[in-house]
Amino acid sequence: MPRTLSWNAGALAQATVRGHYAERRATDLFRSGLEQYAVPGAGLGTFTCRRDRAARPVLVIEVDHPITQQGKRDAMATAGIAVPDEPVFAPVDFESDALHKAGFDPGKPALITFLICCATPQLQQERIHPMSEAATHADEIRRFFDVFAQASDSLEVDTLAGSFAEVFLVGDAGGARPVSRPAFLQALPKRAQMFADAGIGPATLDTLTHQHLDDRYVLVRTEWTAPRTAGGEPVHLSSSYLLHRDADDSYRIVAYLNHQGLS
Structure with missing residues:
Protein backbone atom coordinates (compact mmCIF):
# COMPACT_ATOMS: atom_id res chain seq x y z
CA MET A 1 0.00 0.00 0.00
CA PRO A 2 1.44 3.42 -0.89
CA ARG A 3 2.56 5.47 2.06
CA THR A 4 1.45 9.06 2.57
CA LEU A 5 3.29 11.72 4.53
CA SER A 6 1.49 14.23 6.66
CA TRP A 7 3.12 17.65 6.80
CA ASN A 8 2.21 20.45 9.15
CA ALA A 9 2.64 24.03 7.98
CA GLY A 10 5.85 24.59 9.93
CA ALA A 11 7.60 21.51 8.61
CA LEU A 12 6.54 22.29 5.04
CA ALA A 13 7.78 25.88 5.30
CA GLN A 14 11.09 24.71 6.73
CA ALA A 15 11.61 22.15 3.96
CA THR A 16 10.66 24.70 1.28
CA VAL A 17 13.04 27.40 2.53
CA ARG A 18 15.85 24.92 3.07
CA GLY A 19 15.40 23.46 -0.41
CA HIS A 20 15.25 26.90 -2.04
CA TYR A 21 18.46 27.99 -0.33
CA ALA A 22 20.27 24.79 -1.32
CA GLU A 23 19.18 25.11 -4.96
CA ARG A 24 20.32 28.73 -5.18
CA ARG A 25 23.64 27.82 -3.59
CA ALA A 26 24.11 24.89 -5.97
CA THR A 27 23.31 27.03 -9.00
CA ASP A 28 25.84 29.67 -7.96
CA LEU A 29 28.52 27.02 -7.40
CA PHE A 30 27.79 25.40 -10.78
CA ARG A 31 28.63 28.72 -12.44
CA SER A 32 31.90 28.80 -10.47
CA GLY A 33 32.95 25.38 -11.73
CA LEU A 34 31.50 22.92 -9.21
CA GLU A 35 31.24 19.51 -10.89
CA GLN A 36 29.20 17.37 -8.49
CA TYR A 37 26.18 17.80 -6.23
CA ALA A 38 24.88 15.02 -3.97
CA VAL A 39 21.49 15.10 -2.26
CA PRO A 40 21.09 12.34 0.35
CA GLY A 41 17.39 11.94 1.10
CA ALA A 42 16.39 13.62 -2.18
CA GLY A 43 12.84 12.23 -1.97
CA LEU A 44 10.47 13.78 -4.53
CA GLY A 45 12.60 16.87 -5.19
CA THR A 46 12.34 18.32 -8.71
CA PHE A 47 15.50 20.44 -8.92
CA THR A 48 16.94 18.54 -11.88
CA CYS A 49 13.66 18.89 -13.79
CA ARG A 50 13.83 22.66 -13.42
CA ARG A 51 17.56 23.17 -13.92
CA ASP A 52 18.63 25.01 -17.06
CA ARG A 53 19.44 22.26 -19.55
CA ALA A 54 21.81 24.61 -21.42
CA ALA A 55 23.96 25.03 -18.33
CA ARG A 56 27.31 23.28 -18.03
CA PRO A 57 27.09 19.54 -17.25
CA VAL A 58 27.22 18.65 -13.57
CA LEU A 59 27.04 15.29 -11.84
CA VAL A 60 23.89 15.44 -9.70
CA ILE A 61 23.37 12.38 -7.48
CA GLU A 62 20.05 11.83 -5.76
CA VAL A 63 20.62 9.37 -2.95
CA ASP A 64 17.61 7.63 -1.42
CA HIS A 65 15.97 4.31 -0.66
CA PRO A 66 15.09 2.29 -3.82
CA ILE A 67 11.38 2.25 -2.91
CA THR A 68 11.34 6.04 -2.63
CA GLN A 69 13.14 6.48 -5.94
CA GLN A 70 10.83 4.09 -7.77
CA GLY A 71 7.86 5.97 -6.33
CA LYS A 72 9.30 9.18 -7.72
CA ARG A 73 9.75 7.66 -11.18
CA ASP A 74 6.18 6.34 -11.09
CA ALA A 75 4.82 9.72 -10.02
CA MET A 76 6.71 11.48 -12.82
CA ALA A 77 5.42 8.99 -15.37
CA THR A 78 1.83 9.44 -14.16
CA ALA A 79 2.21 13.22 -14.45
CA GLY A 80 3.72 12.93 -17.94
CA ILE A 81 7.09 14.31 -16.82
CA ALA A 82 10.10 12.86 -18.61
CA VAL A 83 12.97 11.76 -16.36
CA PRO A 84 15.92 14.03 -17.31
CA ASP A 85 19.40 12.74 -18.12
CA GLU A 86 20.41 13.95 -14.70
CA PRO A 87 20.26 13.15 -11.86
CA VAL A 88 22.03 9.88 -11.32
CA PHE A 89 19.66 7.91 -9.11
CA ALA A 90 21.71 6.19 -6.44
CA PRO A 91 19.48 3.60 -4.79
CA VAL A 92 21.40 3.65 -1.56
CA ASP A 93 20.46 2.26 1.83
CA PHE A 94 22.15 4.91 3.97
CA GLU A 95 23.34 2.30 6.46
CA SER A 96 25.25 0.11 4.02
CA ASP A 97 26.16 1.61 0.64
CA ALA A 98 28.91 4.11 -0.21
CA LEU A 99 28.25 7.30 -2.17
CA HIS A 100 31.19 6.65 -4.49
CA LYS A 101 29.33 3.73 -6.08
CA ALA A 102 27.16 6.31 -7.86
CA GLY A 103 30.20 8.02 -9.39
CA PHE A 104 30.94 10.52 -6.63
CA ASP A 105 34.61 11.55 -6.59
CA PRO A 106 35.79 12.61 -3.11
CA GLY A 107 38.87 14.13 -4.72
CA LYS A 108 36.82 16.87 -6.40
CA PRO A 109 34.94 19.79 -4.84
CA ALA A 110 31.31 18.94 -4.14
CA LEU A 111 28.17 20.23 -2.50
CA ILE A 112 26.30 17.75 -0.29
CA THR A 113 22.95 18.75 1.17
CA PHE A 114 20.63 16.95 3.57
CA LEU A 115 17.34 18.58 2.61
CA ILE A 116 14.65 16.36 4.05
CA CYS A 117 14.57 16.22 7.82
CA CYS A 118 13.25 12.64 7.87
CA ALA A 119 16.43 11.40 6.16
CA THR A 120 18.86 12.37 8.88
CA PRO A 121 17.56 10.08 11.66
CA GLN A 122 18.18 7.11 9.34
CA LEU A 123 21.89 7.82 9.55
CA GLN A 124 23.96 6.72 12.48
CA GLN A 125 26.47 9.38 13.45
CA GLU A 126 29.33 7.10 12.46
CA ARG A 127 27.81 6.90 8.93
CA ILE A 128 27.48 10.66 8.53
CA HIS A 129 30.99 11.37 9.79
CA PRO A 130 32.95 9.78 6.90
CA MET A 131 31.15 11.98 4.31
CA SER A 132 31.71 15.20 6.25
CA GLU A 133 35.27 14.15 7.06
CA ALA A 134 36.01 13.53 3.36
CA ALA A 135 34.75 17.01 2.46
CA THR A 136 36.84 18.53 5.26
CA HIS A 137 39.99 16.75 4.10
CA ALA A 138 39.40 17.91 0.50
CA ASP A 139 39.21 21.52 1.72
CA GLU A 140 42.37 21.08 3.79
CA ILE A 141 44.29 19.67 0.84
CA ARG A 142 43.15 22.49 -1.43
CA ARG A 143 44.20 25.07 1.16
Missing part, protein backbone atom coordinates in the same frame (compact mmCIF):
# COMPACT_ATOMS: atom_id res chain seq x y z
CA PHE A 144 47.57 23.32 1.52
CA PHE A 145 48.26 23.67 -2.19
CA ASP A 146 46.95 27.24 -2.38
CA VAL A 147 49.49 28.19 0.30
CA PHE A 148 52.16 26.04 -1.35
CA ALA A 149 51.61 27.69 -4.76
CA GLN A 150 51.77 31.19 -3.30
CA ALA A 151 54.91 30.38 -1.32
CA SER A 152 56.54 28.87 -4.42
CA ASP A 153 55.87 32.02 -6.47
CA SER A 154 57.35 34.36 -3.86
CA LEU A 155 60.04 31.96 -2.58
CA GLU A 156 58.74 32.08 1.00
CA VAL A 157 61.36 29.74 2.37
CA ASP A 158 59.86 29.24 5.83
CA THR A 159 56.45 28.30 4.41
CA LEU A 160 57.97 25.94 1.86
CA ALA A 161 60.10 24.33 4.56
CA GLY A 162 56.95 23.48 6.49
CA SER A 163 55.38 21.96 3.37
CA PHE A 164 57.99 19.21 2.98
CA ALA A 165 59.16 16.34 5.13
CA GLU A 166 62.71 16.44 6.47
CA VAL A 167 63.68 14.02 3.69
CA PHE A 168 61.45 13.41 0.67
CA LEU A 169 61.62 11.58 -2.65
CA VAL A 170 61.91 13.45 -5.95
CA GLY A 171 61.16 11.68 -9.23
CA ASP A 172 61.42 12.70 -12.89
CA ALA A 173 62.31 11.15 -16.25
CA GLY A 174 65.83 10.45 -15.00
CA GLY A 175 64.74 8.42 -11.98
CA ALA A 176 64.10 8.98 -8.29
CA ARG A 177 66.34 10.22 -5.50
CA PRO A 178 65.99 11.29 -1.87
CA VAL A 179 66.39 15.00 -1.16
CA SER A 180 66.85 16.65 2.22
CA ARG A 181 64.78 19.68 3.08
CA PRO A 182 67.84 21.96 3.52
CA ALA A 183 69.24 20.89 0.14
CA PHE A 184 65.89 21.56 -1.51
CA LEU A 185 65.56 25.02 0.02
CA GLN A 186 69.11 25.87 -1.04
CA ALA A 187 68.28 24.92 -4.64
CA LEU A 188 65.11 27.04 -4.88
CA PRO A 189 66.77 30.27 -6.13
CA LYS A 190 68.57 28.29 -8.85
CA ARG A 191 65.28 26.67 -9.88
CA ALA A 192 63.57 30.08 -10.06
CA GLN A 193 66.41 31.40 -12.20
CA MET A 194 66.08 28.39 -14.52
CA PHE A 195 62.44 29.29 -15.15
CA ALA A 196 63.34 32.94 -15.70
CA ASP A 197 66.10 32.01 -18.17
CA ALA A 198 63.61 29.85 -20.06
CA GLY A 199 61.24 32.82 -20.31
CA ILE A 200 58.58 31.23 -18.10
CA GLY A 201 56.64 33.13 -15.44
CA PRO A 202 55.17 31.88 -12.16
CA ALA A 203 52.93 28.81 -12.51
CA THR A 204 49.26 28.89 -11.52
CA LEU A 205 47.51 25.82 -10.13
CA ASP A 206 44.68 24.88 -12.50
CA THR A 207 43.31 21.57 -11.28
CA LEU A 208 43.84 19.29 -8.32
CA THR A 209 42.50 15.81 -7.62
CA HIS A 210 43.36 13.55 -4.75
CA GLN A 211 42.99 9.96 -3.63
CA HIS A 212 43.30 8.76 -0.06
CA LEU A 213 45.57 5.71 -0.04
CA ASP A 214 44.94 5.07 3.66
CA ASP A 215 44.36 7.06 6.84
CA ARG A 216 47.68 8.88 6.56
CA TYR A 217 48.74 9.04 2.91
CA VAL A 218 47.10 11.00 0.09
CA LEU A 219 48.10 10.96 -3.59
CA VAL A 220 47.54 14.37 -5.20
CA ARG A 221 47.65 15.03 -8.95
CA THR A 222 48.02 18.62 -10.12
CA GLU A 223 47.97 20.57 -13.37
CA TRP A 224 49.68 23.97 -13.63
CA THR A 225 49.90 26.69 -16.27
CA ALA A 226 52.85 29.08 -16.56
CA PRO A 227 52.88 32.06 -18.95
CA ARG A 228 55.71 32.74 -21.37
CA THR A 229 57.15 36.15 -20.57
CA ALA A 230 57.66 36.88 -24.28
CA GLY A 231 54.08 35.90 -25.14
CA GLY A 232 52.75 32.89 -26.96
CA GLU A 233 51.25 29.65 -25.75
CA PRO A 234 51.64 29.05 -22.01
CA VAL A 235 53.51 26.08 -20.61
CA HIS A 236 51.42 23.29 -19.12
CA LEU A 237 52.99 21.34 -16.26
CA SER A 238 51.82 18.20 -14.49
CA SER A 239 53.07 16.92 -11.17
CA SER A 240 52.02 14.47 -8.49
CA TYR A 241 52.61 14.58 -4.76
CA LEU A 242 52.39 12.04 -1.99
CA LEU A 243 51.29 13.74 1.22
CA HIS A 244 51.57 12.40 4.74
CA ARG A 245 49.11 13.59 7.38
CA ASP A 246 51.03 14.00 10.63
CA ALA A 247 49.74 13.36 14.14
CA ASP A 248 48.70 17.04 14.39
CA ASP A 249 46.68 16.63 11.12
CA SER A 250 49.07 18.84 9.14
CA TYR A 251 50.15 17.67 5.68
CA ARG A 252 53.72 17.37 4.41
CA ILE A 253 55.06 16.33 1.02
CA VAL A 254 57.01 13.07 1.25
CA ALA A 255 57.30 12.42 -2.51
CA TYR A 256 57.20 14.72 -5.55
CA LEU A 257 56.96 13.51 -9.14
CA ASN A 258 57.53 15.91 -12.05
CA HIS A 259 55.90 14.48 -15.16
CA GLN A 260 57.74 16.57 -17.78
CA GLY A 261 60.63 18.96 -18.22
CA LEU A 262 60.46 22.50 -19.51
CA SER A 263 59.99 23.01 -23.25
